[in-house]
Amino acid sequence: MAHTKPEIRLATYMCPSHPVQLYELIQDLLEETLDCYTSLIYESRNPGPFPDRPDPFGTDKVDIAFMTVAAYMKLRNDNNAFIDLLPVTPVFAHQMNVENKPGYFSDIIIHRDKKAHNVNTLLDLRGCTFAYSDDESLSGSKIILKTLKEKGENASFFGSLLTEVKQAIVKAFLNLPHTSEWKNKFAKFGILKFVHNSDVAYDGQVAQMWACQSEKLNVRYY
Template sequence: MSQTKPELRVVTYMCPTHPVQLYELILEVLEEALNCHTTLQYESRSPGPFPDRPDPFSANKVDLAFMAASAYMSIRENKNAALELLPVTPVFAHQINVENKPGYFSDIIVHSDKKAHNVNTLLDLRGCNFAYSDEESLSGSKIVLRTLKEKGENASFFGSLLRSGSHLASAQMVLSKQAEWAAVDSTTLLYSKNHMYDGGKDIITLETLGRLPPYPIVVNTNLPGEIKESVVHALLHIHEKPEWKNKFAKFGIIKFEHNSDAVYDGPAAQVWAISGEKLNI
């Protein structure tokens, strides 16, 4: 008789910002380290649990989840006691992340043709058509609004507003010239350019905004403590094994690092606080 293994029920809300293969790889690591089975749910319609539906953590349908920082900060604001932050997060490569710290950035991108017409800074994009993933995205919308506000601008800065539905779609709209510029999650751009025509060489990063708070990994509070600790230990030590390190490098992940609730306060909360300001006026 085969041995019955425990099952870890996982959901990712991070696709298509990240490829689902990244989360399949993480589950491979956890299955090996915890000697368990895993199941992966893929939810691309929301950056976190749907606020108008029964909470999957309270209903005990999910053990572990990957979600957007904006979704986690909303959950914190609503004080959902059915989940907690797991103290670990991925560290992604970026040209300005020279210290290899957790967090990510918002890349302001244009087509190379735009760069050739003397567009050199964010302010040169006044009146241009803007693609964004959704209004609640920290990297796709909120940090852009905050940056423009700091420069004395407001929502009248934008030309046409094109809601793409995802960072990947925003990048593709710039590449195909459907949009003149976009703000995209830097980790999306890092991976997706490798799969675009000519390696996405016609997409130019004009400026980089941030650092934004790390991607939260959350767990059901009912999950046994030893399982939580084992998950954290397994992820923190991935970079010590060359075979795993090389596989994660394909997705731009350098390592996993410690995380805490404190990083979602301060500057991160200030970006989140722009919830009252909208792209259109």
């Protein structure tokens, strides 16, 4: 007879930007740490829950979802009563993250031919074609608009879980650095550790970038 365990239903909207194996690894971590079963929904067509479909939280289809900051900000601004931020966030390995702080970075990748034109700053790319993934992406679109505004430019510059379960999940993530096996597994995805997170992190600069949501870059290229 099969052993009955609680099941945590995960969903990720972060693939293929992130490899799905990262979220499968999170499944393994939770199953081992919480002695539970997990399932994973992999939705690559939208950065968060589809706005024109039933809310997966309100309809009790998902327990934990991984989505973009922009998607979370929209749910929060819509006062979605069925969501609650899991207060933990990863710390990624990055050449700019010398202090190992939480958050992530936007890297601008230029064509190798541009090296000959001494491209050293964002302003050196005036008139170039800029390709990005999504109008609502804070890292791919909004932060560029915010940076351009700060430099006097604009877009034309470019041609539900129970509390105790939630606490156990947070603890599982936070304790990751203390177990070399799990630490090494997550290191393959550039994650050094997980640290505390809160809604305060989505105010300030993040809120300022969110305020740019009505503005769009000129043309999207694929």
